[in-house]
Amino acid sequence: MNINWYPGHMAKTKKLLVENLKLVDVVIELMDARIPISSRNPDFDSLFNSKKRIWCLNKSDLADPIISDEWRKYYNIQGIDCVFLNSRSGQGIKELISNIETMMEEKFSRDAARGLRRRPIRAMVTGIPNVGKSTFINSLTGRSATRTGDRPGVTKDKQWIKVNKVIHLLDTPGILWPRLGDEKTGLNLAFTGAIKDEIMDLETIVAKLLEYLSCNYRKNLEERYNLTISNQTGIMLLEEICKSRGLLLPAGQLDTLKGSQKILDEFRGAVIGRISLEKP
Ligand SMILES: Nc1nc2c(ncn2[C@@H]2O[C@H](COP(=O)(O)OP(=O)(O)O)[C@@H](O)[C@H]2O)c(=O)[nH]1
Ligand SMILES: [Mg+2]
Structure with missing residues (x-):
């Protein structure tokens, strides 16, 4: 399979992602629980290096629960923060929010010791096409969430959504292109719908x-x-x-x-x- 992702758009997409990254404390990396390897691009490890990160295995309602347990253990051994989600039902969202808060606690304590006022945690969502970014954002923020623009020190056109008192989420997700790789990766992306059926x-x-x-x-x-x-x-x-x-x-x-x-x-x-x- 010879697939050209976002012809001509990749550089632009990446530039926007890098800009948005500067604005946030935490990157919420959405992956597809059925294909945790194929649905993430290892190239982004270096990009997100300096950020706190949390891996979310979305669509876990579609994945084999026994295999998902194996993945959980595997990530735990490596000290990777991961949460299994069903963005349609909202399952796992509470755990995610609590993990993000815990993740930032140390920094906020340090800030407090230096006399700095506590500010909201800023987060953004990233993931490949169709992994569930929009569904996840809706589920995380709900309908009642207030959207705020024009915050001091923040680029004018950025919209932030108040998830709760402590977490604010950038309302535009970062779209990542999947790894261009072996045939198996391509097939997994095709099976799960990350590649448009029309081109296959x-x-x-x-x-x-x-x-x-x-x-x-x-x-x-x-x-x-x-x-x-x-x-x-x-x-x-x-x-x-x-x-x-x-x-x-x-x-x-x-x-x-x-x-x-x-x-x-x-x-x-x-x-x-x-x-x-x-x-x-
Ligand atoms: N079963 C299931 N479907 C999901 C989940 N999250 C998203 N979807 C579905 O996946 C499709 C793509 O979701 P969308 O949010 O548009 O993906 P995006 O391209 O990353 O923004 C939609 O049909 C969603 O309803 C999930 O956790 N479980
Ligand atoms: Mg979307």
Whole structure:
């Protein structure tokens, strides 16, 4: 797959991100809990280096809870602050707020010792397209949140949202481009919807997804589509599913495109089950 992210926009996006970074204390890095590796770009580690950071594994309601537990342990061992979120329901948001407050406590104590007045914590959200940044911001701030512009010392056009008395959030998230990498990363991004379907060959993508599922989530796949899996290829599985669902073109051939879209929708909606694509 040869995908060109944001042709011509990357430099501009990065410049804006760097500007916004200067304004905040904490970076809330959203990742997709199903693909914690593919949904973050290691290039940004250096960019966020000087900031306090918290990793949020969003869409955790779609991920395999057993694998998510493995990720939690893995991050804990490395001393990485992480929270699992469902931005649609708001699950995990309270824990996140409390973690951010704790994170800043030391600095505020130091400031207080120097006679400085306590000011709000400023945070911003970053993440790749479709990871849930807008949904997360809405969930974090709610409808009642007040938006404030024109704060002294802050660029005029920046909007801040009061999450609570102590945390203010920049209302424009930083869009990160995913890592340009190996085929596996590209596929994971495609499966989860981070890459627009229109620019992909859906049948090939779905055949790959079916291959992954037949190895790692065989039972889910068999139950959902009434299959008996032995050693079919992904394409064979796709065709079997189309056949059993009666997905036919007017001329009688299997409508594998329609079948692919259906399978992808069901995967993304966790209809096939809660599925993780990457393990620690
Ligand atoms: N199941 C689930 N869906 C989510 C979650 N967060 C966001 N979404 C969905 O993911 C899609 C992309 O979300 P959006 O906030 O627009 O992503 P953005 O491009 O990063 O701003 C939308 O359909 C959201 O409803 C979540 O935690 N769980
Ligand atoms: Mg958005």
